Amino acid sequence: MRASPPPSSSLGSSCQSSQCQTEGNCMTDLGSIRILYMEDDPGLARLVQKRLKRAGYFVDIAEDGEQGVEQYQAGDYGVLIVDQNMPIYSGLQVLEILSQTGELPPTIMLTGTGSEETAVEAMKLGASDYVVKDAAGGFLDLLPPVIERILKQYRIVEERQRAEEALRESEARFRAVAQTAVDAIISMDSRGRMIFWNHGAGDIFGYDETDVLGRPFTMLLDATCHEKNDPPMSFFEVHGEARMDRGIESLGLRRDGTSVPIELSISNWETISGVFYTVIVRDISERKESEAKLARMAHTDALTGTFNRHYLVGLLEREFQRAKRYNHPIGFLMIDVNRFKQINDQYGHTIGDDVLVAISHELVETLRESDIVVRYGGDEFLIILPETNGETEIARDRLVAAMAASGRFVGLVDFPVTLSIGCAHWDPQDPRTIDRILNDADEEMYKAKRANHEQEGSRAQAPPTFA
Known part of the structure; x- marks a missing residue:
């Protein structure tokens, strides 16, 4: 030698x-x-x-x-x-x-x-x-x-x-930095087989280095993100645009079989041996939870947890499009809480809020899972009943009975909490606009409210009437 x-x-x-x-x-x-x-x-x-x-x-x-x-x-x-x-x-x-x-x-x-x-x-x-x-x-x-x-x-x-010593020093520096990174840093050879795995990758995916080196990177991706029989490199060919300055979101697969939302940034370099890749993977679970929370806040009423009026516009458009596609009717219930001003004046707004929360729970539990409850404003609720053909009044009567039998209001107020409910129907052949239908339901609700006031004025014992 x-x-x-x-x-x-x-x-x-x-x-x-x-x-x-x-x-x-x-x-x-x-x-x-x-x-x-x-x-x-x-x-x-x-x-x-x-x-x-x-x-x-x-x-x-x-x-x-x-x-x-x-x-x-x-x-x-x-x-x-x-x-x-x-x-x-x-x-x-x-x-x-x-x-x-x-x-x-x-x-x-x-x-x-x-x-x-x-x-x-x-x-x-x-x-x-x-x-x-x-x-x-x-x-x-x-x-x-x-x-x-x-x-x-x-x-x-x-x-x-x-040059070799400089390369070894560079690799040593890279490994030292990579091993302290919170994000996963994973390198692949030209066949998409993993050749470097840092501690951050182990924290995210649950594997040790010895478990993954030499295996395809796609084993870390949920099956929904790639075809089962795809070659390992197909993922990088499809997502090669995910450079360090703009990542892509995907779904990772942990060792225990659970999924984790991830963001990937991909870089590559060429040698005489071929193209190599380094992927930085970030666990974005907290970000996704925050985004979901913000989305819920954007379309959910903070007090009752039902949908809010801001979300209603897009919701109605989607329901009408779906009903037209499948030729299904839609029912509407416009609801107002009777004597709600008296509740606020006599018991305070905190009790008034508690009454609204109790009503929203009663509505959600009484109606079908497919029915949609919206806080329309103040003490008013709108119920959207998809695929309801002549059953809108049945749903109304079921709500009245549930309110009469409910024990949710015991300890809140000293008199029965009742609702005035107006009904409206629509089918795909109906020429009315969404606004016209909601106005019709609103008018019916006010008719019912006037009837309830008349009954209360005469101290009638019969249950409220509805138009």
Whole structure:
């Protein structure tokens, strides 16, 4: 295995000379690179030193392997040139000693034999290349380009290592930040399989990291949000517009099988391995509850809990459209509380409110689940009776009987609480408008109210009459 490159200070900085930039073959500032040459032949050592100096390198000489090891450990060398045949330590022994103490710099083994076994062993110990010393001295001209080539290779390896280290640091920072996030942060590979899972995801979905890595992201989505047999990537193909600045709402599926409303923001990045995705998932249960509460407040009467008059307009339009589509009639009951002013004056508005609440409960419990109760204003209620054909009066009589038998008003007032009720009918062939129908029901209610007043004035014991 070849050794990793040394620190960048050993290899020097990039050469800025115009000659090097023009020729394109100079990777480093050669004057900043120190070479240690281990050679027991003084004459040959000086020849190599002179040739490399002419090529721009600074060269120190060690006369044997032992001195070379000591000199290398005491200095800062960017390149080693080691002769195989030296006293005390051979070139291979030098490489073995130095490789045990740390990483070797770019290293060239010089051999006079041309033995492949020596070259292979040197490469195993961390040498970058080897050069055969020929009697004619041709190797002297071969050394500079070999040195330049291995320096270039080490520079590439060094830059790759720096990039990999930067990537590892970036991933470590990402994981540190992601693991502290309250939101779920989940990354997927190009097949939509999960490859990263933070603690926030575990809190929302109830899974541990080991439960989900390698599995499709769509396992976290309610079946209503995707087709069961869809490939994992189809969700991202459909919802690829859900960028970080604008999320999409969906329905998540927890480990226990319950659903949770979620908002997803999706980002992607491309590598040679394909497209990868990161999804930020936020639990929006509280937001949905708040929205539902606001919606209820917008169309619900705060006192009685029935629908309010503001909501009535859209409600009537929908009911009329549905009745026309299915050719069903609709019945209407307009209701007014008798003697309500007396209740407020005699018992106070708090008791008056309690009476209205009790009446609304009586209406809801007595009528069908499909019937709609609206607080029309003050002490008036409107009942919408879908799919009622000639049964409006029956519903009215049922309410009168329920009010007479109710015990809800005991302890509130000392006299019976009664209602004046006006009836109106409509079917899809009826040309009247919604306003006209409500006016008709209102007129009938006032007829009933006048009749009730007359009965109360004469102290009649019979139940109220209705028009």
